[in-house]
Amino acid sequence: MDLSMARTHALRSARAAGYCATASARGLALVILVPVLLYSAVLCLVGVGLLVLPLELRLLRRLADAERARLGRWAATPPAPAGPHARSTLVAVLSDPATRHDLRWAPCMAVAGTLLGLIGTALFLFPAAVLVLVALWWVFPADEPIKVMMNIPIDGWGSALYVGVPQLLLSLLLALLGPPLIARLVAASSRRLLTASAAVVLAERVAALDRTRTGAIKAHGDELRRIERDLHDGTQARLVSLAMQLGLAERTLGSNPEAVGPLLTRAREGAEEAMAELRDLLRSVYPPxxxxxxxxxxxxxxxxxxxxxxxxxxxxxxxxxxxxxxxxxxxxxxxxxxxxxxxxxxxxxxxxxxxxxxxxxxxxxxxxxxxxxxxxxxxxxxxxxxxxxxxxxxxxxxxxxxxxxxxxxxxxx
Structure with a gap:
């Protein structure tokens, strides 16, 4: 293994250990939050839980969203983060499909996430612990020599090198391979619990497309009615006035030619106003x-x-x-x-x-x-x-x- 490959594996293990540490911290938070959720659910029978449970579920959503955001590094396909609850009522929160995924993820993450995260973090830190213990063998009492992994006492520098080097190499191997495997296991479990099945995703997509199609049709209809109203009340009225002005000028031309000039001036002004309204209408459809x-x-x-x-x-x-x-x-x-x-x-x-x-x-x-x-x-x-x-x-x-x-x-x- 060359130096660049070793560096790559070390960075990968460090990132995995960071994910494991985060998973364990999140799991510890859920160890507290899950019983609180259960207690608040019971308090809903007396009305108090109806006020506090939505707040607790929103806190759970933030933890779940943070996990969703990190899944892309260890899962094959990262799920899209779910947004925060738009409304605060309990019915609105529970009607959110993502809430069901959050609730089934929380107890599993509280147990598996905490334990596996701690194990993955400990494996990454194990070489440092072995190195410290082997190097500081002289700190321990002579009648109780240190024993690191293979139950061989270390009572001198010779035994420290003889026992410590193999143990350090073994701990380095565990630190390189263990955290990534555990991180993938935790991420795969979270991904399975936090994401919906393909059928549910398809149903939600169809419902969203149906909703947006209905909204698009309504918006299109509203836009057509606005254009028709603007043409009818504005441009059409000015064109009718323009036609009347030109007709009046045509009838006046034979009997009183001097009066035709003002009529044509008003007709020209009306035509310019109609063109200005048409330009404004076109800008509202597609701004130039x-x-x-x-x-x-x-x-x-x-x-x-x-x-x-x-x-x-x-x-x-x-x-x-x-x-x-x-x-x-x-x-x-x-x-x-x-x-x-x-x-x-x-x-x-x-x-x-x-x-x-x-x-x-x-x-x-x-x-x-x-x-x-x-x-x-x-x-x-x-x-x-x-x-x-x-x-x-x-x-x-x-x-x-x-x-x-x-x-x-x-x-x-």
Missing amino acids: VLADRGLAGALAAVVARCPVPATAHLGELDDIPAQVEVAVYFAITEALTNTAKHSQARTASVTLAKAGDTLRAEVTDDGRGGAAEGRGTGLRGMRRRIEAVDGVLRVQSPPGGPTVITVECPCAS
């Missing part, structure tokens, strides 16, 4: 700034015009599908509009970056918070736009702020 500047340039212009002092952090985006550009553009524009109208914020920021095949945007403000769907803030329309392109919109807006709106959209070609 997207075609001219791209998504990053368009959002930079939006941030510059925001009444609240805002900063933009825009990464390299490469090619983004047009439908994703439009959805993200309108979502961020609406979020900044809400910030200016409702949040009483002093500053805001927009972050936009592409990681792999996912476009991620985040709008943050330091306002009063409390943003929620159904309060006239446009969040429901934003969610429909994003879900129509298979994206996800998350809103974190506790009372007192800050408000963080996160958008993630797949943008693979």
